[in-house]
Amino acid sequence: MTKTSLLLLAVLALPGLAACEGSKAADAAGPESGYATGTVVDTAGNPIAGAKILLDNSVFYASYIHGSTRDDGSYRIRVQPGAWRVHATFRKDYNGRTYTLELHPDAIDSIDQDGGVRNFTWQLEGRGPVNDYSYYGGFIQLSSAVGFYEDFNDVELVLTPDGPLIDGSPGQQLRLRLNDHYWRDYYQIEDIPIGRYTVTATLESDGQTRPLSIQDWHGKSDPTPEFQLDFLPESGGSPGAKASIVIGD
Known part of the structure; x- marks a missing residue:
């Protein structure tokens, strides 16, 4: 190839290189003053x-x-x-x-x-960047029914998605035990992806597993083997969502 041909190719390539550099600069745009x-x-x-x-x-x-x-x-x-x-x-x-x-x-x-x-x-779950007390999922308050004295360390909660989660994704079944990723405090479950769930509870004691009754405290429902959990938005337009579960025999 002659020197003239090489020079012509280089000239023709310059606009394309400039366009690429411009695209990279746009992608990596820095702060705009003010x-x-x-x-x-x-x-x-x-x-x-x-x-x-x-x-x-x-x-x-x-x-x-x-x-x-x-x-x-x-x-x-x-x-x-x-x-x-x-x-x-x-x-x-x-x-x-x-x-x-x-x-x-x-x-x-x-x-x-x-x-x-x-x-x-937008994250369905995860701890906030400022401190470990903020998170993007929903909060569940737990309590024991009258006359129920079993240790929550022996309780397993199962949350099965009933339809898509709030972002439209299918979600996944969550099996919760005390001191796991979500159930970090005796009466509090934190950072559950917001969705509609069917909830069940079981007790493992003396080598046996038996179902427990469960109810939605916010909905004032009667105790049943399972119930549909819906997170409620925080009042006043504040960020967050909450639910409340009562567990008993």
């Missing part, structure tokens, strides 16, 4: 439109800047001087109820007037 920017996606990576973005001043009490995401899940909010921590929530309708759900950030450090990028993802 703005908080980012994207919000669901559990499948699809954009969430209308998510609420809150910039909370980390120095001054009750000093906020509000915004929301566009149809493509992106947001761009002007930042005032100071240090701001970025939070994101969104509202989701599920089985006739509306839930406010906290979204998971890719970083928790504050941003300032120089701008910063904070992206958020």
Whole structure:
């Protein structure tokens, strides 16, 4: 190949190389001075439109800047001087109820007037990044029925999904024992993926297993061998969901 041909090929390749470099630069876009920017996606990576973005001043009490995401899940909010921590929530309708759900950030450090990028993802479960007491799943309060004195260490709860979870995924059966991943406190189960479940309980004692009665305390239902559990949204539009189970003979 002649030097002229090689030179011509190099010239023709330059636009394509420039386009590739431009695409890489767009993908790795850094902070925009004076703005908080980012994207919000669901559990499948699809954009969430209308998510609420809150910039909370980390120095001054009750000093906020509000915004929301566009149809493509992106947001761009002007930042005032100071240090701001970025939070994101969104509202989701599920089985006739509306839930406010906290979204998971890719970083928790504050941003300032120089701008910063904070992206958020919807997680069905998992501990929040600030402390071990916050989580994205639902909370279940446990209690013993009158006259039931058995040790919860001998109890197994089984939660079987009854239809898709709140994000549309099929979910999976959960077999819960005290001190496992979800049942970390004697009367509290934490971080269950929000969904509708059929719940049963059994007692293992003296080498034998027997079924227990179980009821929904919120629904004031009668004790039965199984019942349908629905998480209730936290009151006042606060993030979270809760349920309550009574276990007895």
